Every structure is written in C-alpha cells, then in structure tokens.
Amino acid sequence: MNQTPLLHLSRVSKAFGGLLAVNGLSLQVSQGYIYGLIGPNGAGKTTVFNLVTGVYPCTRGSIFLEGVDLTKLKPYRIARLGISRTFQTIRLFPNMTTREHVLIGQNFLSRSQLGSILPFWGTEEVTLENHAEEALRLLGLWEVRERKAVILPYGIQRKVEIARALAARPKLLLLDEPTAGMNVRETEDVLNALSKIHDFGITILVIEHDMRVVMGICDHIFVLNFGQMIAEGSPMEIRKDEQVLEAYLGREE
C-alpha cells in the first residue's frame, strides 16, 4: 500500500481578519475512495476547497498532494498537479458550448499548445478528442455538446461543470454541493455519474448537505464545525456521534 496519502492537510488555518474560518485542520485522504465533507453553514467547508485549490493562501499549516507541497503554488499549478473542482454556485463560461467546456478542462494536458494552432495536428489531439467524448458521454451530455452551456437547464449545467473538472483527468475531484437545488431524478443522475467516476479510480471529496446522499455514497466522512474537525469516520460512526448530533440539532438543555 502507498504510504503517502493522496491529500494531506497539516494543521491548516485560514483567518479572514479576526475570523478563523479554518482552525488547525488536519486530515488525510487516501486514493480511490469517496470522502464527504459536511458541517453546518459557515463551518468552513468551501474555505477548505479554496485553500486546497490555491484560491486563498493558508494563514498557517501546509497542504500536500502525494507528498508535494501545494501551499505556495498558484492555482493553475495545483490544477495541473491533479486537483479539479466544481463550484457551489455554478460557474460556466458564458460564451462556450458544452463541448468547449470539456476541451478547456483538458487544455493543459495538451503538450503542443501551439501545434494545436494547426488544426488537429498529430495523434495527441485525437486522443484528447476521444477523452472529451468519453467525459461527455459519461455525464450524458453528448446530445447537447454543441449547445451553449449557460442556456441549458440547471441540472445539466451542474453536469457540465463536473464534466469540465473530469476532463482534466484529475487524481482528486472536489465537488462543492453537486446536488444542490436538484430534483430527485437529477440527483440520481449525478450520483450515478459519481459512482462511474469513482470506478475510474478518481478520488472524490464532496461537500454535501443532503444527508441521504452523503450516507449513501461516502466511504468516509469529515465533519467540520467552526473551522475545526469535530468528527470523522464511516457513515455509521458519524450517524451515532454525539458531537455531530449536537452540532446539527443543538444541545438539549
């Protein structure tokens, strides 16, 4: 077994002025599992994603991907090392089609950036096109590939975002509330896609509010409250944890 964890947060803190959004958080993510990151509103879940992907610098502590220190790296470098993400509020490119979203997602995998100025130069571009098609089909977006992504229904836009992140062939996929605001069928669709992505061997860390989703798909769950980890473990363990129940439901006087 591989000794270095895929993702390792070591006593990471993030302060916004006087507010400690993340406070001495340590966690480890091993390759090949689906992890859940849960907690009440304002617990610091999205901040953790922003720290891992380099949107914000850490105030203290370090973050490692397969032993490589990400703490000082720019976001585009971190993405190229194998971390992709989606956003809590959908962020698509207003001028791009669905297919173009997938192509831009895998863009940095193309070694001959200028070679691609000549149309469809060599075999690399063909391979990438095939990967793009795979990602589009996996998420059921093949039919809408030439449509502008921002005019598609909400549930499908979420899937475009996931396809864009997936196209980069990441080691670690960070999903920020992938089923928020979706109806039952759309949620099921996304969950099916997630289990297929998991079958590819991609590790997933997902922020989610829907407890049925979290309990259903996650192998391991981290619970945050006020920027600190209050519990971690299997869904069964989390369900019974006193502190988790207290954080979600409040203490009985």
Place this chain on the structure above:
Amino acid sequence: MSSYQLDLLSNLGINILLALSVYCPMATGQLSVGNAGFMAIGAYVSAILSVHVHLPLFPSLIIGGIVAGVIGALVGFPALRLKGIFLAMATLGFGEIVRNFFMNFLTPMTGGAYGFRGIGNIPISISWIWGWVAFFLIFFYFLSRSRVGLAMMATHDDETVSELIGVHIVLLKVGAFGLGAFIAGVAGGLYAHYYLYIEPEFFNVWESIHMVLYVIMGGMLTFWGGVLGAGIFTVLPEFLRFLKDWRGAFFGMVIIALMIARPSGLITKEMMRISFWIPYRKGERA
C-alpha cells in the same frame, strides 16, 4: 487605380491591423485604449531605422513591431492588476506618455512636433500593407480554432475559473497584450512608410478610441468583428460625402443606432459557427 482609391485601400488595411491589435488583448478580457501609443512606437522606430540606419523596409518594420511588442508586454504586467474602465484609463495614460515622448525627445532625429519628414522617396506599395493583413488574418483564423484561442476565451469569460482549471492566465494576458502591441507597431511602421510623414499628433487618444470602436462595433467575440468594424469605419464615411456638412453627425448617429440594435457587435460567435463549423462536425465521425 486613382491615388484616392489607393489611399482608401491602404487606410483600410492599416485600420484592419489596428482593429486586430485591439481585438487581441480584448480576447483575453483586456481593454486597451493606448494602442495609438504602440502604433507610434512602431512608426517612429521603423522610420528612424530606415532613414538614419539605412535598414531595408522589412527589418525596420519587424524591429519597430518587436520594440512595440516588448514595451506592450512590459505594460501588460502592471495591467494585470487593473480591470475594465481602470485598465482603459491606465492605457490611455500610456498612449499620452508615448505621444509626449516623441513630441519632446529624440527631436534631432524625428523633428519632434514639426513632424518627421522624408521617410523614403516613394511610398511602399499597398501590397506590403495587404500582405501583413493577410498574414494576421490567417494567424487569427488558426489561433481562434486552437487550444490557445479556447484558453483566451476562457480567460475573457472568467479568470478565476480559468486559473483553477489550469490555464496560465498571466502568460496568456501578457502575451495577448504584447502581441496586440506588436501588431499596432507593424501597422505604425507601414503607416510611416506609406505616407512618408508622421508627427506625434497623429497618434493621439482619438486614434486609440477609433481602434476600440472598430472592435466594439464589429463584434468583440471573433476577430472578424474588428475587421468588419474597421471596414465600415473606413469606407462608410466616403459614401456619405453627399451629406456634406452633416456627414460627421450622420455617422455618429449610425454608431448610436448600431449600438442599440446590436449591442454585442455586428458579428457574433454564433454567426461564425453556422458559416464555419458545419464542415467540421468532428463528433459525427465517432
């Protein structure tokens, strides 16, 4: 062809180059209102090289373009911190710095405010100008269908997300700014060697604003927009000569009407799709 028609054609070619010089940074979301400054750098450097150093035309043009491009890339770095109207103001200031520089410095070589006379004896043929136009049109055609073009559009649409999916936005934005400056510099060199006379006043703010208007009128999302905008701005006033004194005012009204009718420009990306993408349905193959 009459010299009137020749002048119109050469103007058209130079204006198309200037439109492309504004389109290039705009394709990565940067509005430059200082491209007359880069044009002036290209014009003066190439004119000095061919008059005082006796270099042939082609290397003079290239060096003029490169000097403008390098200065453009240097301006591009601080420009990274500015957006929208603030970047517009900063680049406008840059253009004024360049104009004042050529007004007051290097005057023994350039004549300063009196103008730079005697740049060669006969004007270059317009095939020089249109050769460069053809080169850059082919270049942008391939760029727009390449992965670099896609990354530029992503940067234009959402910088934060672009960076988070691995796009090196600093390189792209500085590169686009520098390339735009290079094109403006070449256009300036061609201008100097076609009209054989330049003065700092040619490269004022109004000239920069014109270039931006070409692109806004024609459409910002494809390079053909700038080409069409430059065409309309150059040719339409000539057809309006019968309006005599009302010509300028009428042209202003045309601009306002177009902005109301087609706020995102005459050519949109979808139009390019219909006409250019149908033979390229790669997906059907699989």
